[in-house]
Amino acid sequence: MKFSHKIQQCGLSPMRKFYPYEVAAEAKGLRVHHLNIGQPDIETPRAFFDAARDFGETVLAYAPAPGVEVYLEAVRDYYARLGYPITCDEILATYGGSEALQIVLPCVLDEGDEILIPEPFYPNYDTFVRVTGAAIRPIPTSAEEGYRYADRARIEPLINEHTRAILITNPGNPTGVVLTPEERRLMVDIAKEHDLLLISDEVYREIVYGDEAPSSMLEFTDAAENVAVVDSISKRFSATGARVGALISRNKELMGQAMKLCQGRLCAATLDQVAAAALYRKMDAAYYAGVREEYRRRKDAVVAALNRVPNVQFSEPEGAFYLMVTLPVDDAEKLQYFLLEEFQDQGETVMYAPGEGFYGEPGKGRNEIRIAYVTNPDDLTRSIELLGLGIRAYNSRKQ
Amino acid sequence: MKFSHKIQQCGLSPMRKFYPYEVAAEAKGLRVHHLNIGQPDIETPRAFFDAARDFGETVLAYAPAPGVEVYLEAVRDYYARLGYPITCDEILATYGGSEALQIVLPCVLDEGDEILIPEPFYPNYDTFVRVTGAAIRPIPTSAEEGYRYADRARIEPLINEHTRAILITNPGNPTGVVLTPEERRLMVDIAKEHDLLLISDEVYREIVYGDEAPSSMLEFTDAAENVAVVDSISKRFSATGARVGALISRNKELMGQAMKLCQGRLCAATLDQVAAAALYRKMDAAYYAGVREEYRRRKDAVVAALNRVPNVQFSEPEGAFYLMVTLPVDDAEKLQYFLLEEFQDQGETVMYAPGEGFYGEPGKGRNEIRIAYVTNPDDLTRSIELLGLGIRAYNSRKQ
Numbered sequence: 135m136k137f138s139h140k141i142q143q144c145g146l147s148p149m150r151k152f153y154p155y156e157v158a159a160e161a162k163g164l165r166v167h168h169l170n171i172g173q174p175d176i177e178t179p180r181a182f183f184d185a186a187r188d189f190g191e192t193v194l195a196y197a198p199a200p201g202v203e204v205y206l207e208a209v210r211d212y213y214a215r216l217g218y219p220i221t222c223d224e225i226l227a228t229y230g231g232s233e234a235l236q237i238v239l240p241c242v243l244d245e246g247d248e249i250l251i252p253e254p255f256y257p258n259y260d261t262f263v264r265v266t267g268a269a270i271r272p273i274p275t276s277a278e279e280g281y282r283y284a285d286r287a288r289i290e291p292l293i294n295e296h297t298r299a300i301l302i303t304n305p306g307n308p309t310g311v312v313l314t315p316e317e318r319r320l321m322v323d324i325a326k327e328h329d330l331l332l333i334s335d336e337v338y339r340e341i342v343y344g345d346e347a348p349s350s351m352l353e354f355t356d357a358a359e360n361v362a363v364v365d366s367i368s369k370r371f372s373a374t375g376a377r378v379g380a381l382i383s384r385n386k387e388l389m390g391q392a393m394k395l396c397q398g399r400l401c402a403a404t405l406d407q408v409a410a411a412a413l414y415r416k417m418d419a420a421y422y423a424g425v426r427e428e429y430r431r432r433k434d435a436v437v438a439a440l441n442r443v444p445n446v447q448f449s450e451p452e453g454a455f456y457l458m459v460t461l462p463v464d465d466a467e468k469l470q471y472f473l474l475e476e477f478q479d480q481g482e483t484v485m486y487a488p489g490e491g492f493y494g495e496p497g498k499g500r501n502e503i504r505i506a507y508v509t510n511p512d513d514l515t516r517s518i519e520l521l522g523l524g525i526r527a528y529n530s531r532k533q
Numbered sequence: 534m535k536f537s538h539k540i541q542q543c544g545l546s547p548m549r550k551f552y553p554y555e556v557a558a559e560a561k562g563l564r565v566h567h568l569n570i571g572q573p574d575i576e577t578p579r580a581f582f583d584a585a586r587d588f589g590e591t592v593l594a595y596a597p598a599p600g601v602e603v604y605l606e607a608v609r610d611y612y613a614r615l616g617y618p619i620t621c622d623e624i625l626a627t628y629g630g631s632e633a634l635q636i637v638l639p640c641v642l643d644e645g646d647e648i649l650i651p652e653p654f655y656p657n658y659d660t661f662v663r664v665t666g667a668a669i670r671p672i673p674t675s676a677e678e679g680y681r682y683a684d685r686a687r688i689e690p691l692i693n694e695h696t697r698a699i700l701i702t703n704p705g706n707p708t709g710v711v712l713t714p715e716e717r718r719l720m721v722d723i724a725k726e727h728d729l730l731l732i733s734d735e736v737y738r739e740i741v742y743g744d745e746a747p748s749s750m751l752e753f754t755d756a757a758e759n760v761a762v763v764d765s766i767s768k769r770f771s772a773t774g775a776r777v778g779a780l781i782s783r784n785k786e787l788m789g790q791a792m793k794l795c796q797g798r799l800c801a802a803t804l805d806q807v808a809a810a811a812l813y814r815k816m817d818a819a820y821y822a823g824v825r826e827e828y829r830r831r832k833d834a835v836v837a838a839l840n841r842v843p844n845v846q847f848s849e850p851e852g853a854f855y856l857m858v859t860l861p862v863d864d865a866e867k868l869q870y871f872l873l874e875e876f877q878d879q880g881e882t883v884m885y886a887p888g889e890g891f892y893g894e895p896g897k898g899r900n901e902i903r904i905a906y907v908t909n910p911d912d913l914t915r916s917i918e919l920l921g922l923g924i925r926a927y928n929s930r931k932q
Contacts (some may be wrong), residue, residue, distance in 0.1 A: 135758065136697060137730055137790050138643040138665070146791040148600075178593040187586045188803065194577040194774040199546075229628055229776075232798040232850075240664050244537040245644045261797035265639050266537070267666055298535060359534065375803030377628075391536050394543040398660035399631040403802050404774030405585065495928040500583055 137144055146263045148491030155474040156485060164478055165515040167509075169486040172307070174455070174508040176372040176428065179421070186405055187411035192424040197401035200393065201227025201380075202510045204405040208414035209365075209380050218352040226381045226392055229375075231337045232365035235262045236383035238362050239299075241391045242331050252283035254458060254492030254499060256307050256335075258391050271297070272494040275322070277460045277502065280449035281309040284317035289324055299331040304351075305338040308492050308504040310451025312342055315349070322351060325360040331388070332357075335364040337379070338454035340422050348422075358384035369455075370424075371413045375389035378402065378410040421454050439518030443525065454505050458489060458499075463525060466490070466503045475526045476531075484520040491518035541928045543660045548889030554873040555884060557721055563877055566908075566916040568885040571670035571855070573907040575827065575931070578820070584811035585804055596800035599792065600626025600779075602805040607813035608764075617751040623770040625780045625791055628781060629773075630736045630765035632659045636697075637761050640790045641730050642667035647695040651682035653891030653898060655706050655734075670696070671893040676859045676901065679848035680708035683716035688723055698730040699723070703750075704737040707891050707903040708857050709850025711741055714748070721750060725758040730787070731756075732898050734763040736778070737853035739821050740828050747821075757783035768854075770812045772826075776916040777801065777809040828854050834910035838917030842924065857888060862924060865875075865889070865902045872923045 149170060156166055195320045200206070206222040213220050228234040243249060245267030251259055253272035258513050273280040273293050282287070289300075302321060305312045313321065325332035334351035342348060351361045366379035383389055436457070437450050444464035458460050466488040473483045489502030548569060555565055599605070605621040609885050612619050627633040644666030650658055654672035662925060664670050670691050674680040682688070688699075701720060704711045712720065724731035733750035741747060750760045765778035782788055835856070836849050844861035862868045865887040872882045888901030 135784070136641070136731055137786070138639060138641055138646075138697075140643060141640045141790045141793060144790075146789075146793055147796045150796075171590075173594050175592060177591045180810060182593065183588065186588075189582065189585075192576045193572075193574060193921065194581065194772045195572050196773045202580070229802070230799065234797065241540045242537055244539060245666060247537075258797045258799070261793060265794065265797075267644060298537075331534055373593045374595045375800065377800070377802040385534070387536070388534070390545075391540045391543075394540065394545055394660060396666065397546045397549075398543070398657045398664075399635065400657070401774065403628070403775070403776040403805050406802050406804065463889070481560070 140264050140267055143264045145257070148257060149487060152470055152474065152485065155471060159474045159483060161532055163481065165482045166474070167482060167513065167520060168516050169484060169505045169507070169521070172456070172506045172508060173374060174369065174372045175510070178373045179371060179413055179417055181412045181416040182371065182373055182376065182409045184239060185409040189405055189408055194404060197227070197404040197407055199396040199401055201225065201377045201402065202407040203413070204411040205378070208411040212361065212414045213352065214348070216348060216350065218350050220352065220382060220384065221533070223469050224384050224430070226377040226383055226389065227407055228381055229402050230368055230377040230379040231335060231364045232379070233259065234366070234379050235259070235333070235335070235362040237392050237395045238333055238364070238381055238388070239263060240266045241388060242298045242397065246296060247298045248294070249298060250289065251291055252281070252302060253494055254281065254489065256303060256495065257491045259301060260494070261264045268298070270494050277447055277458065281306070281311050281458060283299040284313055284320050286320060286324065292515070293328050293330070297328070297330060299333055300334065301333040303335040305342055306451025306456075307338065307454050308456045310449070310456055312452035314343065318351060319354065322354045322357045322361060326357045330360065331362055332360055333362045333364060337369050339365075339518055340370055341426060341455060342453040343430050343433060344452055345350065346349065350467045357497050360385070362388060367410045367413060371417065372415065374412060375412070376406045378406045429507070432507040432514055435468040436505060436507045436518060439515045442519065443522035457505055458502050459505060460502050461525060463501055463528060465500050469524065469528050473529045477524045477527050479523050480522055482516070484521055484524065494511065539663050539666055542663045544656070547656060548886060551869055551873065551884065554870060558705060558873045558882060561878065564881045565776070565873070566792060566883040566901050566912065566919060568883060568904045568906070568920070571905045571907060572773060573768065573771045573854070574909070575824065577772045578672060578770060578816055580773055580814060580815040581770065581775065581808045581812045584808040584838070587739045588804055588807060593803055596626070596803040596806055598795040598800055600624065600811070601803060601806040603810040604777070607810040611764065611813045612749070612751065615747060615749065616658050617749050619751065619783065621782060621904065623788065625782055625788065625795055626806055626865070627778045627780055628801050629767055629776040630734060630763045631657065632764070632801070633763040633778050634658070634732070634734070636791050637732055637780055637787070639794065640787060641697045645695060646695070646697045648697060649688065649691055649699040651680070651701060652893055653680065653707050653888065655702060656890045658700060659893070663807050667697070669893050676846055676857065680705070680710050680857060682691070683712055683719050685719060685723065696727070696729060698732055700732040700734065702854025703733040704741055706737065706853050707855045707886070709848070709853050709855055711743065711851035717748065717750060718753065721753045721756045721760060726754045727811070730760050730761055731759055732763060736763065736765040736768050739769055740825060740854060742829050742851040743851060751781065752767075755834040759784070761787060766812060766923045767811045772809070772812065772815065775805045775809060777805045828911050829908070831906040831908075831913055832911045835904060835906045835917060838914045842917065842921035856904055857901050858904060859901050860924060862900055862927060864899050868923065871927045876923045876926050878919055878922050881919055883916045883923065913930050
C-alpha cells in the first residue's frame, strides 16, 4: 500500500526513541528525573471536576460546531477582562490549541506554500504544517541573541511568493522568549504589509515573569484581519487532558472558512467545554497570580541551579515554562543515552528534550537541550545538579 | 489574504441555510418536527457520568497519544466479544469517528489522489477528503436498486492509477444499507487485489434489523493489511458529545504513520476516554439489544407512515437510523423552504435533509431526502404525516 508523501515527511516524537532506555533505567532501579515533558504537576482547579459532576443533561449531545455557548461566552468575557473585546462569533471552540492549529493552517496553506516560524520551534508545528502539504521556512535565531526573532531585517528576506503566514508562540516554547510591545507591533506590521496571516499561539499567555500584563496580538485592532490567535485551557488551568482550546480571529472570512472544518468534525467535546467554562468563570486574578508565582519560583530554581553548572549557556526565560540551554558537549542526544545507560548519582539520573528536534534543519541545535520546569523547585534543583554531574562524567569518560 | 484552494472547495453544512427559516417558523409559533438531525434522544447510560464523576486524579493530565490504557483495553475486549481479536496496539483513541477519518485519510491521500465512496454519502466525508488535497470518486448507486454498491462490475472501472482507498459506511448513512457477508467479502477482495486501503466506518454496527450479528471488516484476517475500521461511542451509547472514537487496523505500518498525527495533537480527551471505557465495561448484551429494539420500533413507525404517503419511493432500512426517500416533487430543497415558510398543519411543520448534499455531483438527488429517525415513534409518525400533507400542499399550490 502506498502512503502519502506528506505523512512520510512527518516525524514521530523525537522523545519517543528514549522511552525504551528510560524503561530500562527504571528497571535497573534508577530514579529518572524529568526535565523533558510539559505536563505540569499543578492541580487542576476543582471547578473543572465540579462542573463535570454537575452536568445535568441525561443525553450527552453534540455541542454546536462553533462551541458550547457557555464556553464561548466565558472565553469572550476572559478576553474582555484582559482588555480585548471580542464577540462569540470571533471564537471557535477546539480540541486544545492543537486543533486550533489543525483548523487554521489548512485554511491558508496549500501544497508548495510556506509559513514562517521562528526557529527553534515546537516540533508538532512541523506535523501540522506538513499535513497541509506546505513547508516551514524557519526564521533563524541564535542562542547568543537569546533566540529573539522579531527583527524586520531578519524576517522580510524570507518572505516570497509562496509565503502565506507567520506562526509564533508568545510566550515562547521552547525558548521562553516574550515579545516586547514594540516587537509585537513589528510582527503584526510585517504580516499586514505582506498580506500574511499572523497566527499567534498564546497558550502560555499568563505565565510571564516581567512587570507587563498578559498580552495578546488581538491588541492590534487596525490589523485585525491579519491576526488569528490560538488559545487553550491546558497550561492556563493545568488541564492538559481536557483538550479545550480556541481559535480566535476578527477576520470574518477566515472564520467562515474555519467553520467548514468545525462543521466537518461536528463539535469539540461537550462536557469538557462546559467544565472549561467553569474554570474561566470561577478562577479569579488571585489564581492567575498564584500560578505565575509558582512558575517564577521554579524558573528561579532552574536558573540558580544552571548558574552552578560550568560552561552552560542560556538566557533567563521571560515567560512560559521552558528554556533552551547550550551544553558543553558534542551531542546532547549522545549525552541523553549516556545519562540513561551509563550514568547515575545516588541512584538517580535525568531526562531532557535534545535540541535538534526543535530545529527544521538536521544538525542544528545538536549541543542544545530544552528544559521544561514543571515540577517543584527542589526536584528541579536536583535535576539540574544531575545534568551537571552527568555532563562532567560524559566529558571525562574514556572515548 | 489568500485562502487555500482546498478550503475553498470545502462546503458548509447543507443544513445551515435552512436554520434562519427554522428560527422564523418558530417565531411565528410553529412547532418544527425534526427528521434532519442524527442526534438520538436516547439517554446516555449513567455509567458514563458516574465514571466522569468518580475520576480520582487531581491533575487532569495528557492521555498517552494512542489513548488511555483502560479505554484501549475496553475497546479490545469489546471486539473480542464480537469475535474479532485485536491488540491494544491495533487501536488508536480518537475524537469520535470524525478524527479517526481525519487521521487515516491523510496517511494515504495526497493532492491529486482519489478515494472511492458509494454515493449518496455522508457529506462530511467530502470535507475530510478535500482537506487532504484528494477528491472523491463516487461509486454511483440508484434508489431503484436500494442504493446497493458492492458490485465488482460497478466498482472496478472506477479504479485508476490515482485511486488509493475505498471508504464505506456499514451500516450505511444516509441509506440504511447493510452489506451481506458476501458483499463484505467482495469489498475486501477488491481492496486487496488493487492494493487499496478499505476504510470501513462502522459506527452504526449494532444498529441492524436483520438476524445477523453485528459485523466488522476486521473479520477478514487474510486481508488485514488492507483494512482500517473507524469506530465511535457516539451512536452505540448515545454519547455524541463525548467525542470518543477509534481507528483500528492490523496494518502496523499504517498505524505507525497514524501515530505521527496522534502524537502531533498530543492526545484525545482524558476524562471522556475514561468514561467511555466504563460504557464498554458496564453495558451488557441486554443494553445493545434494547437500543436495537428501540430503533427497530422507530424504523417500523417511519416505514408504516411512509407507506401511507402517496408516490414516495424508498427501501426499508437494514441498519443505522437513516433512509433515503424519493419524493414526488421537483426539488426537495424548494419543498423544505415551502414547509418552513408557507405550510403548516395544526401549527406544525417538518424538516429533513435534502438529498443533494449527499451526492458529489450537483443536481443529483434533487428529489430525494434523508430522514433520520432518532425521536419516538409517535413523533416520527406525525413528522411523516406532515411530510405527506406538505407534499400535497406543495404540489397543489398555484405556481
